[in-house]
Amino acid sequence: xxxxxxxxxxxxxxxxxxxxxxxxxxxxxxxxxxxxxxxxxxxxxxxxxxxxxxxxxxxxxxxxxxxxxxxxxxxxxxxxxxxxxxxxxxxxxxxxx
Amino acid sequence: xxxxxxxxxxxxxxxxxxxxxxxxxxxxxxxxxxxxxxxxxxxxxxxxxxxxxxxxxxxxxxxxxxxxxxxxxxxxxxxxxxxxxxxxxxxxxxxxxxxxxxxxxxxxxxxxxxxxxxxxxxxxxxxxxxxxxxxxxxxxxxxxxxxxxxxxxxxxxxxxxxxxxxxxxxxxxxxxxxxxxxxxxxxxxxxxxxxxxx
Numbered sequence: 001x002x003x004x005x006x007x008x009x010x011x012x013x014x015x016x017x018x019x020x021x022x023x024x025x026x027x028x029x030x031x032x033x034x035x036x037x038x039x040x041x042x043x044x045x046x047x048x049x050x051x052x053x054x055x056x057x058x059x060x061x062x063x064x065x066x067x068x069x070x071x072x073x074x075x076x077x078x079x080x081x082x083x084x085x086x087x088x089x090x091x092x093x094x095x096x097x
Numbered sequence: 098x099x100x101x102x103x104x105x106x107x108x109x110x111x112x113x114x115x116x117x118x119x120x121x122x123x124x125x126x127x128x129x130x131x132x133x134x135x136x137x138x139x140x141x142x143x144x145x146x147x148x149x150x151x152x153x154x155x156x157x158x159x160x161x162x163x164x165x166x167x168x169x170x171x172x173x174x175x176x177x178x179x180x181x182x183x184x185x186x187x188x189x190x191x192x193x194x195x196x197x198x199x200x201x202x203x204x205x206x207x208x209x210x211x212x213x214x215x216x217x218x219x220x221x222x223x224x225x226x227x228x229x230x231x232x233x234x235x236x237x238x239x240x241x242x243x244x245x246x247x248x249x250x251x252x253x254x255x256x257x258x259x260x261x262x263x264x265x266x267x268x269x270x271x272x273x274x275x276x277x278x279x280x281x282x283x284x285x286x287x288x289x290x291x292x293x294x295x
Contacts, residue, residue, distance in 0.1 A: 004225040005232045006251035012229060013145060014138035021141065021155050026133050029162045030126070036167060037124075 107131050113178035117169060133162060136179070140186050146248040147190035149241065161189050187255075187263060224282055225251070231290065238285045243278035250275060 003011075052062035107116045107128035113135070120128035140161055144154040165185055172181060224232065224247070236244050249255045257275070261268045 004251070005227045005229055006225060006248070008229045009232055010142050010252045013142045017138045017141040017155075017158075021158075022134065022137055025137055025141075025155060025159050025162070026130065028159050029133065029166065030129065032159075032163045033129075033166055036163075 114174050136182050143186050143253050161186050235282050235286050246275055247278050
């Protein structure tokens, strides 16, 4: 059965694209994606450092990341009995009515 | 879903969604190539319908693909990937046309205030039986708006309601313009090839 001429036209356009343009387009898109990935990785890596530098230049303190993440059991500070807890609802005498 | 997507590079027999998941996870160039080669030609053909210039359509294909891959993380998989790709394509082309202020020229005055009396235009009729070279000649002689409408409907298979949404007109107006475009095309064919088209 003969194919609709509009669909034949579409197939011809697509074949022409695959033959003459597809590789160029693919290469350019790949290159753009690589550039964009490089920029986003660079920002992700260096932006925190830049922000710290800027903060220090303005007279503040750099935010230092916590190097280890102790669990509650490992955290000596949390286990000390004399650690002052935040005042809560037990300190009723101090509540100003 | 097979575990190919997560464990190996992409394979040609994989579904779109599997390839997308694998690409998201590993950024493997094979996955990119598979998806690109599956859709690039179709995107080009649709962009060519709208933009009417091969170089512009090629540039648009690049832009659209970059956009699609940069936003692949947002694709939730609720709709078909092809549907998403084509909607990005048409939106991109419409934005481009609007920026170039060609929208009035493209989807123009004939569409305004038409009575609701157009017949359903689901078939290309005699135009579908022309030789491709004849069809190309006829389309080249049609006004831009008519040519774009015929190609959107019969080459790209866009539904009338979607065309209406695209150009912010009602469906009856689109059907009427489509009917007129077909009549013009038949007349041009008759004049050019001295055929007895009615």
